[in-house]
Amino acid sequence: MISTSLISAFQTLLGKENVLDSEADRHSYAYDAAVLEPVVPELVLRPTTSEQLGKTVALCFENDLPMTVRGAGTNLSGGTIPTKEKGVVILTNGLNKILEINEQDLYAVVEPGVVTAKFAAEVAKRGLFYPPDPGSQAVSTLGGNVSENAGGLRGLKYGVTKDYVMGINFWNAQGEYVKSGGRTVKCVTGLNISQLMVGSEGTLGVFDQIILKLVPPPVASKAMLAEFDDIDKASQTVAAIIAAKIVPCTLELLDNATINYVEAFTKAGLPTDAAAILLIEVDGGHEALVEDDAAKVLDICKKEGARRVVLAKDAAEKNKLWEARRNALPALARARPTTVLEDATVPRSQIPAMIRAINKIAEKYRLQIGTFGHAGDGNLHPTILTDRRDKEEFHRVELAVDEIFDVALSLGGTLSGEHGIGLAKAKWLEKETTRATIIYSRTIKKAVDPKYLLNPGKVIGG
Amino acid sequence: MTQDLHSLARMLMELDDQMVACMKCGMCQAVCPVFAETMREGDVARGKIALLEDLAHEMIRDAEGVQQKLNMCLLCGSCAANCPSGVKVLDIFLKARVIVNTYMGLSPTKKAIFKGLLTKPALFNSLLDVASKFQGLFTKPASDVIGSSCARIQAPVIGGRHFMPLAKKPLRKLVPSMSTRPGKSGYRVAFFPGCVVDKIYPHVGQAALRVLEHHEVGVYLPAGQACCGIPALSSGDKESFDQLVLHNLELFEKEHFDYLLTPCATCSATIHEIWPLMSGDKKESLRDRIQAMAERTMDIGQFLVDVLHVEVPTQGSGTRVTYHDPCHLKKSLKVSEQPRALLRSNPTVQFVEMAEADRCCGCGGSFNLQHYDLSKDIGAQKRNNIVASGAEVVATGCPACMLQISDMLSQHGDRVAVKHFIEVYAESL
Ligand SMILES: Cc1cc2nc3c(=O)[nH]c(=O)nc-3n(C[C@H](O)[C@H](O)[C@H](O)COP(=O)(O)OP(=O)(O)OC[C@H]3O[C@@H](n4cnc5c(N)ncnc54)[C@H](O)[C@@H]3O)c2cc1C
Ligand code: SF4
Ligand code: SF4
Ligand code: SF4
Numbered sequence: 001m002i003s004t005s006l007i008s009a010f011q012t013l014l015g016k017e018n019v020l021d022s023e024a025d026r027h028s029y030a031y032d033a034a035v036l037e038p039v040v041p042e043l044v045l046r047p048t049t050s051e052q053l054g055k056t057v058a059l060c061f062e063n064d065l066p067m068t069v070r071g072a073g074t075n076l077s078g079g080t081i082p083t084k085e086k087g088v089v090i091l092t093n094g095l096n097k098i099l100e101i102n103e104q105d106l107y108a109v110v111e112p113g114v115v116t117a118k119f120a121a122e123v124a125k126r127g128l129f130y131p132p133d134p135g136s137q138a139v140s141t142l143g144g145n146v147s148e149n150a151g152g153l154r155g156l157k158y159g160v161t162k163d164y165v166m167g168i169n170f171w172n173a174q175g176e177y178v179k180s181g182g183r184t185v186k187c188v189t190g191l192n193i194s195q196l197m198v199g200s201e202g203t204l205g206v207f208d209q210i211i212l213k214l215v216p217p218p219v220a221s222k223a224m225l226a227e228f229d230d231i232d233k234a235s236q237t238v239a240a241i242i243a244a245k246i247v248p249c250t251l252e253l254l255d256n257a258t259i260n261y262v263e264a265f266t267k268a269g270l271p272t273d274a275a276a277i278l279l280i281e282v283d284g285g286h287e288a289l290v291e292d293d294a295a296k297v298l299d300i301c302k303k304e305g306a307r308r309v310v311l312a313k314d315a316a317e318k319n320k321l322w323e324a325r326r327n328a329l330p331a332l333a334r335a336r337p338t339t340v341l342e343d344a345t346v347p348r349s350q351i352p353a354m355i356r357a358i359n360k361i362a363e364k365y366r367l368q369i370g371t372f373g374h375a376g377d378g379n380l381h382p383t384i385l386t387d388r389r390d391k392e393e394f395h396r397v398e399l400a401v402d403e404i405f406d407v408a409l410s411l412g413g414t415l416s417g418e419h420g421i422g423l424a425k426a427k428w429l430e431k432e433t434t435r436a437t438i439i440y441s442r443t444i445k446k447a448v449d450p451k452y453l454l455n456p457g458k459v460i461g462g
Numbered sequence: 463m464t465q466d467l468h469s470l471a472r473m474l475m476e477l478d479d480q481m482v483a484c485m486k487c488g489m490c491q492a493v494c495p496v497f498a499e500t501m502r503e504g505d506v507a508r509g510k511i512a513l514l515e516d517l518a519h520e521m522i523r524d525a526e527g528v529q530q531k532l533n534m535c536l537l538c539g540s541c542a543a544n545c546p547s548g549v550k551v552l553d554i555f556l557k558a559r560v561i562v563n564t565y566m567g568l569s570p571t572k573k574a575i576f577k578g579l580l581t582k583p584a585l586f587n588s589l590l591d592v593a594s595k596f597q598g599l600f601t602k603p604a605s606d607v608i609g610s611s612c613a614r615i616q617a618p619v620i621g622g623r624h625f626m627p628l629a630k631k632p633l634r635k636l637v638p639s640m641s642t643r644p645g646k647s648g649y650r651v652a653f654f655p656g657c658v659v660d661k662i663y664p665h666v667g668q669a670a671l672r673v674l675e676h677h678e679v680g681v682y683l684p685a686g687q688a689c690c691g692i693p694a695l696s697s698g699d700k701e702s703f704d705q706l707v708l709h710n711l712e713l714f715e716k717e718h719f720d721y722l723l724t725p726c727a728t729c730s731a732t733i734h735e736i737w738p739l740m741s742g743d744k745k746e747s748l749r750d751r752i753q754a755m756a757e758r759t760m761d762i763g764q765f766l767v768d769v770l771h772v773e774v775p776t777q778g779s780g781t782r783v784t785y786h787d788p789c790h791l792k793k794s795l796k797v798s799e800q801p802r803a804l805l806r807s808n809p810t811v812q813f814v815e816m817a818e819a820d821r822c823c824g825c826g827g828s829f830n831l832q833h834y835d836l837s838k839d840i841g842a843q844k845r846n847n848i849v850a851s852g853a854e855v856v857a858t859g860c861p862a863c864m865l866q867i868s869d870m871l872s873q874h875g876d877r878v879a880v881k882h883f884i885e886v887y888a889e890s891l
Contacts, residue, residue, distance in 0.1 A: 024527030028509035138492035
């Protein structure tokens with residue numbers, strides 16, 4: 001239990017309305033989007049200024065309270081599930097100001113609680129572009145994005161969140177202010193701490209300000225949808241497009257199972273007998289160039305054996321082509337009560353092997369799995385449809401997840417392309433890396449957070 | 463007490479199959495008007511469902527705390543309309559309100575209103591008639607364009623609201639009943655004006671009747687209609703709700719018609735969706751009757767455009783009119799284009815879209831009474847969007863939205879008139 005005097009200290013610091021200690025309030029911060037057991041925090045704190053954030057961290061440190069920072073709580077790996085003993089949740093949604101958008105020097109400075117899509121829209125108003133677009137962007141926060149190194153549909157061409165982080169100022173475990181990186185394209189002052197913070201899931205510091213790189217937006221784009229009756233042909237098509245030195249901004253794949261779920265849900269007339277469909281979009285700074293690339297990609301699709309390719313003529317048609325991809329998750333999520341959204345990622349060329357393995361695993365464990373994802377970067381989302389209340393079936397799900405990771409690793413891939421490690425995957429980390437990697441990471445953690453108060457147990461366990 | 467919590471939990475377990483569909487993705491945070499103001503997880507659908515699950519699984523003890531969160535909701539359905547997992551959020555919330563509020567007991571005022579008044583339309587109406595005669599003593603006109611009044615003396619119930627006065631003569635006095643045969647159109651409809659139209663906006667009802675007459679649609683308007691029941695149900699009073707449903711059902715079953723029309727988005731959604739939803743505990747024969755009535759219920763704008771196929775010429779010029787999508791029309795019934803088409807069809811109207819036209823106005827029935835400050839904050843965003851559109855008239859399809867929007871505009875001193883789309887359409891005939 002947290003003492004009443006400590007609670008009043010937080011109330012004095014943050015105002016009564018920003019210290020949530022009622023049972024109902026605490027219970028609503030016990031979970032995130034991962035399918036894991038909830039843990040109810042002792043206290044939920046909501047600082048609204050940078051100074052309050054720093055003092056909150058310091059006060060937690062002095063009183064040995066483990067802190068879990070929470071943005072929108074949409075991560076899929078349990079990164080915001082608080083610690084069992086004396087766990088405190090620190091909300092960032094009161095820190096949601098865009099501090100600067102610099103059109104001359106192409107950067108922006110934001111507080112961590114700014115919502116991704118709102119930021120992207122603000123940037124777009126000024127004729128600039130912030131590309132990382134996770135599927136959760138309508139709610140996810142930039143702090144959460146940086147902390148998970150979130151990706152998105154545009155990863156192949158535009159990179160992921162880490163490619164846009166120029167600097168991070170954060171509060172360390174003790175509540176002291178650390179500055180890293182800066183506003184210049186070139187900056188080699190000190191260690192590259194910003195990039196250490198990217199993907200750290202709240203275990204190394206609490207972000208206060210993030211400096212993000214902006215780029216000029218593409219002026220034209222063209223989308224097409226290609227159907228294949230053989231997953232290998234789809235994969236060869238992807239390889240051939242890249243070999244032709246064209247980098248599409250989107251290269252999404254839906255496997256046969258997913259196509260069928262989407263069709264059952266939308267009745268849009270999708271080819272339910274196709275082994276895969278690819279949604280391909282090219283964009284660029286010049287209309288003619290984009291037309292040219294689109295024509296080349298169309299040729300490649302046909303040459304590599306697509307049985308049908310549809311090219312969108314205008315924005316409305318493009319929107320229509322996207323419909324299938326947009327409905328992938330909604331269709332899968334509706335099929336069964338529980339949706340386990342996985343994130344195994346393999347080198348591009350291994351996609352057919354991976355999908356075949358997933359289908360075998362589905363058969364072996366008698367499970368429904370639909371796979372979709374970012375074919376361009378090998379980041380697949382095998383989505384297991386189940387009912388977590390059915391203990392026996394859920395056990396099979398766990399076995400299947402283990403095996404999916406084993407296959408991904410054996411194909412030279414990784415546990416997680418973008419959803420993070422959190423609590424859910426911490427136990428597999430050593431398998432992909434080495435014992436020494438874990439020890440090295442924990443040594444860093446111990447050095448900067450000797451009391452183990454910053455989101456303990458996440459990523460590197462311990 | 464613990465024994466009681468146990469039985470409460472058991473009742474809530476009925477909702478488990480629906481609740482488990484929530485995958486806790488958090489996407490509802492993007493659209494919930496209440497969350498946008500409070501930024502508290504317990505106020506958004508994901509949080510409320512999690513709390514109900516905790517209550518159902520006996521993982522939380524404070525049932526009252528959960529009830530408070532549950533009532534912190536406009537029942538606007540924005541979350542359900544955007545939910546990737548297709549969770550039937552409103553079904554869950556309404557049923558949970560009935561279960562939790564039955565367990566906790568209704569507040570004495572609500573009990574008096576629902577059990578004593580709403581279910582007895584004759585008494586309710588006569589009391590309001592008296593009130594309408596005296597209201598001039600307590601209020602002074604606030605805005606001549608909108609026609610609202612604000613409290614002349616600071617009565618606590620009225621607070622700082624600029625509310626619409628009760629009509630001098632309610633619709634039921636102006637048009638006590640009707641039963642006409644279909645003309646050229648070949649259709650005959652029943653007309654359910656709803657309480658707010660009856661008591662505050664009778665001219666909206668009259669405009670609707672004029673439009674139906676113009677298109678030679680036969681009308682059945684029985685005397686003695688009662689409220690659709692949603693205020694009682696959303697406060698968890700299923701008993702009063704059931705009485706109201708039965709009363710109206712029997713009344714309307716007396717004559718034949720093709721469709722039951724209302725000019726109130728909330729009434730349409732309630733009869734069309736909530737009546738059948740809440741009829742699970744009834745005998746099959748009654749369930750079928752409710753279902754049959756529900757299927758024939760339709761918004762008046764949808765009827766004109768989709769069934770009558772009235773001529774809707776293109777954009778006119780003149781008065782700038784914008785449109786607010788009532789949640790219960792767009793999100794519940796998926797009606798959004800038809801009212802716009804009717805507005806555009808008026809040659810003296812220049813239709814302009816406002817930003818976020820489908821953003822909730824913040825009324826939410828009794829939410830407005832319980833959480834007026836919050837309701838006002840949500841409404842202020844709507845008001846800003848209306849004003850920014852440059853419109854001289856804001857039209858909508860729900861009298862409850864009209865009340866809320868009038869309140870917001872009037873408090874800011876904006877000279878924007880608030881109308882029902884059927885009035886604007888009627889003006890063009
Ligand atoms: C429907 C859906 C679709 C998704 N699609 C994608 C996708 O396409 N690509 C992708 O990469 N991910 C995706 N995700 C996962 C998730 O949305 C991302 O990981 C996102 O970046 C999380 O942001 P958040 O604000 O919700 O962070 P949270 O979940 O609140 O937090 C995530 C982590 O960041 C830490 N954190 C948050 N703020 C701070 C701070 N100020 N300082 C230090 N640490 C902090 C937290 O402690 C936690 O460990 C999806 C999730 C859902 C539910
Ligand atoms: S959007 Fe739907 S599934 Fe997602 S958290 Fe909200 S209610 Fe649950
Ligand atoms: S119904 Fe409206 S107010 Fe209630 S939770 Fe859903 S979006 Fe929020
Ligand atoms: S929904 Fe509202 S306006 Fe319509 S009848 Fe019921 S109480 Fe009256």
